[in-house]
Amino acid sequence: PYIVALMLELLQLSGHEIILEIGTGSGYQTALLAELGAFVYSLERNLDLAERAGERLADLGYHNVEVLPGDGSQGLADMAPFDAIIVSACSPSIPGPLRAQMRDNGRMAIPVGSMESQYLERVWRTGDTWHIERLIPVMFVPLFGRYGFTGR
Numbered sequence: 001p002y003i004v005a006l007m008l009e010l011l012q013l014s015g016h017e018i019i020l021e022i023g024t025g026s027g028y029q030t031a032l033l034a035e036l037g038a039f040v041y042s043l044e045r046n047l048d049l050a051e052r053a054g055e056r057l058a059d060l061g062y063h064n065v066e067v068l069p070g071d072g073s074q075g076l077a078d079m080a081p082f083d084a085i086i087v088s089a090c091s092p093s094i095p096g097p098l099r100a101q102m103r104d105n106g107r108m109a110i111p112v113g114s115m116e117s118q119y120l121e122r123v124w125r126t127g128d129t130w131h132i133e134r135l136i137p138v139m140f141v142p143l144f145g146r147y148g149f150t151g152r
Contacts, residue, residue: 003120003138004029007109010122010135011084013037020079020101022072022143023088027053033086034062041079043072045144073145075101082106090118090140095147099123099130111140115149 008029011019017037024030024044030053033040044050047069054067068076072087073095080101087098087110094110102108108123118140122133142149 004032006136007086007120008032008036010109010120011036011086011107013084017083018079018081020076020082020085020098021088022075022086022098023141024050024053024067025088027057027067029086029088030057030065030067031060031062034065037084038064040065041076041082042067043070043076044068045070045072071145073097073143073147077101084108085110087111087143088140089143089148090115090138091143091148094121094123094132095143095145097147099125111138115142 013036019037019040021042024042030042050069057065075097081103085108090111111118112121118138120135120138124131
């Protein structure tokens with residue numbers, strides 16, 4: 001719960017944001033995002049997890065969430081731009097498509113690094129200027145996909 005809370009805090013949500021979440025998992029963090037933002041698009045690469053989390057969130061009354069199966073490293077260009085992006089898996093670098101899909105003044109929380117050494121990074125954009133702040137060491141599952149780790 002600590003790292004989820006920290007990552008949510010890094011997004012500085014005010015309640016009006018369109019959010020992209022990469023890695024739905026059980027839907028726990030998705031539900032928190034739905035409480036804090038206007039709408040959440042959540043991508044999950046595991047089809048079974050995506051279906052179950054989507055059903056669970058709907059059963060709990062979250063109607064401002066759409067859970068979709070897909071390669072999170074590619075983001076969701078059709079729904080971009082996003083005010084906030086949160087990534088729940090480590091990427092070797094910040095995927096280009098996620099950068100491209102972030103709105104001006106948008107914020108991102110993402111673990112970046114290797115399988116052995118990772119840091120949580122806060123990313124924000126001001127016009128054409130990108131700001132990246134390395135925060136704390138973390139350990140997340142790898143983000144597999146076209147712009148993430150390869151092999152699965």
